[in-house]
Amino acid sequence: MREKKIPFFKKILMSIKDLDKYNILISEKFSRAIFYFLGLMTIFTLILSAVLTYKTNQYLAEFCDYTNTNIPNFTIDSQGLNVESEEPVILRNDKEFEYKLILDESTTDEEKYISEMTDYNGIIGLALQDRFIVIADSTQTEVKYEDLLSNFQTEQITKESMLNLIEDNIAVINSTIYLSIFVASYIIYTISTLIDVLALSLLVIIISKMAKISLKYSQCLMIAIYSITLPIIVNLIYLTANILTGFYMPYFQIMYTLISYIYIVAVILIMRSDLIKKKELIKATIEINKLEKEQNNKENPDEKKKEDDEKKEKNDKEKDDTLGEVKKRVKGKLKEDKNNPEPQANIEGGKR
Secondary structure, eight states: OOOOOOOHHHHHHHHHHOGGGHHHHTTSOHHHHHHHHHHHHHHHHHHHHHHHHHHHHHHHHHHHHHHHHHSOOEEEETTEEEESOSSOEEEEEOSSSOEEEEEOTTOOOGGGGHHHHHTOOSEEEEEOSSEEEEEETTEEEEEEHHHHHHHTTOSOEEHHHHHHHHHHTHHHHHHHHHHHHHHHHHHHHHHHHHHHHHHHHHHHHHHHHHTTOOOOHHHHHHHHHHHTHHHHHHHHHHHHHHHHHOOOOTTHHHHHHHHHHHHHHHHHHHHHHHHHHHHHHHHHHHHHHHHHHHHHHHHOHHHHHHHHHHHHHHHHHHHHHHHHHHHHHHHHHHHHHHHSOOOOOOOSOOOO
């Protein structure tokens, strides 16, 4: 009989609120639990990437407004950077989206602004005479102006053309940002969550041994996977609130892990309780059947004797039938030998 699959979203609900049905979840193939985990992480990353893209789009709009208002006109061509300012331009924004922008057409040496870059925690954009440098989260990216002009297939980029280019290609920019965030986030969060699952599986093994429940390691992993469902959803809600509103909860990671621990302990205790009840039920059923049999023997001794006599009579009859069949075969053989005597030798000799 083909095993009935449990729908994906029904598994989510069962994992969160039906702890007594974990025995059904772990009775499935291990591959289905893996697909469930990957599907859960896909939904998590899709939603998180959408939130991050939305926030990045806000930052991009803020950056364009700030650039249009505060940055002097500039030109990027085959000769490099040209800024309509006698002194290097240093702009700093310390609002929600913290960044510092430096424009200096007089040098190609980034070491000149080493202190500006190392003492700032936000994003840094450094436009030198020959290239543009971006520093974010200790990661430095450089773009040569000649490569930039080649990529955009143009001979010149101005402040106005750059702002128009961003505005005209906002859909493509958002799609690229979303795809980049999704790929990076999926890899990072899937690996980190998988490590959590492996750690939780060890806890399942320890608790199941203490509860004297025999589980395969694949089943321990499945319990860990399903028990982390609610923490993943809670984490998604927290990250969304943090990105959109700046809400921060101290020791959230501890609470995230504690939820999984509680689920695992509760599931193992429920399994142990069900196992004890099942053993007691089997034992009680055996005792009841034994008592019923003894009671029937006491209440109906004549029927039992009659049943035994019938069995004896049946056995005797079978023996008589077998003996009669043997006698019949012997008599038939003797009759056959009588009707067909063996030829005797002619001792008188033949006449001439």
